[in-house]
Amino acid sequence: TYAEHARAAAIAGHAVAEVSDFDALAEADLAVLVNPNNPDGRVIEKPRLLDLAALLHAKGGLLVVDEAFMDVGPVEHSLAGNVGEGGIVVLRSFGKFFGLAGVRLGFALTDALTAERLDAQLGPWAVAGPALEYGIRALSDAAWQADMRQRLAQDAGRLDILLGRFDVPVSGGTSLFRYLSFAGAPGLFSALGEQGVLVRHFAERPGVLRIGLPGSEPEWQRLESALAAWAARRKDAPKESGQ
Template identity: 45%
Template sequence: MEHGGDLTLAIERFGGAREDWLDLSTGINPYHYPLPSEFSAAAWTALPGKVASEQLIAAARQAYAVPEHLGLVAAPGTQILLSLLPSLLPAGPVAIASPTYSSHKKVWTRDGRAPVELSSIYALPADAQIVLLVNPNNPDGQLIDVKSLKEIARTLTERGGFLVVDEAFADVVPGASLLPHIQDENIVVLRSFGKFFGLAGLRLGFLAGAQAITSKMAALLESWCLSGPALEVGTTALRDTAWQEAMARRLVDEMADLTLTLSRHGLSVFGGTPLYALAGLRSANGLHEALARRQIWTRIFDYAPTWVRFGLPGGAENLERLSEALAEAMQEL
């Protein structure tokens, strides 16, 4: 499985229609931000304008507490941002805190950098120019504290290098974000919109960093990279702090219920965030397939055959369905 979230393989192998499946293979909020009953006609008929783009950036700057001296650029998802980063950052060796989201290694490998995988971010290679980490990490939820990140960034800045932090899941972990604390260090931060707001199909993400970096990124993305609906929904959602606070509490509560359910069925939950739980058992692949035969799709990992990740089911009925399926599946292992 390269990524979660695509049921095509699941349906091809195990049958059923899309509506039959409970997809737990992602870390996307099952409760999406409420879409407007109607978009403005201009969202569909006019090219996205400067004012709408500026409003989105202002809303994101406030929501993510981006310091004024940093630049901020929006794109159709963070995937394209991380793919373009190698062309913007200095040449030299790359180190990636691993295991983590696999696309990071792929884009730097494609750039010819041959990134080194770090098992500990606290032992930087002496020659590393670019260090990349996901915080909190995917899939294990490991969190590096702000003070440590600042120290790593200062070391890299002295070398003329950069720290790249992917904060895709920082929305659900209070105090996790490095963004509000950046001063003059060479730091680039990626923020994902779709995961917390449950609107992955909208394709919206942000990159914050020095003005020189964000200006170059904006030039690569060129004009009209975001759709009118993405601008409207993104701005509204990022301004809606009441929804964000209530949703953050709800996700914590539902993750507690999911963790208890997994533990009850003999799975050892050892990592995660309020959007996903990482569990371990001897036959993770076997459990994954047993659940798939019951049209429940989880996330497994080639590099860790004892790991299986569960996204939030989304409500008591889906959690009960998972519990019943786990009871049956564990009997088959």
């Protein structure tokens, strides 16, 4: 998931271990989880999170759940309404669903005592006034949010269909991005890049890509053309014996 969580914890003096097994988080003093996860879109169910939070809280620990993508996720698994129970911090962002990455704005939901500690450490000028105004207006515009969720869901479905036409499997993601995990990922990354279509690759996992949604009809057409060129190249490539 986000590398910055591990880096920030290490800077704060923690011995950091990144784990793929959810149950391993129970051994931590500070457990950080992204839900839905980036880039695979994995979601951990709320009851499991609450059980983990109670276990950590009982030993003086803390569960931090980064819900940057929960605006397009299954809200029934959000812990935003449970932070008063203690031992939970929920992080939210304006940079994903609202598309306001440039204002560098987010917020934390937690119990009153932890909120006071965060306020004291961040100081009074952590966020600029204009950024706050953007955030207030974004959160207040419920009609825009509903319309955007519907549009994103439709576009994500359209992208799945387009990728499927060229035998590109979708393994996960959210309605903001799709997660691709297959052997042809490195070749697809290069072929799309040659056509000026940028997707996210991961050096430590060459068989994985994350692809966002095209923003306009010309961009959809550009992606389709790039996929068609890649598929044609694969079809014409000589097959190795024994493969």
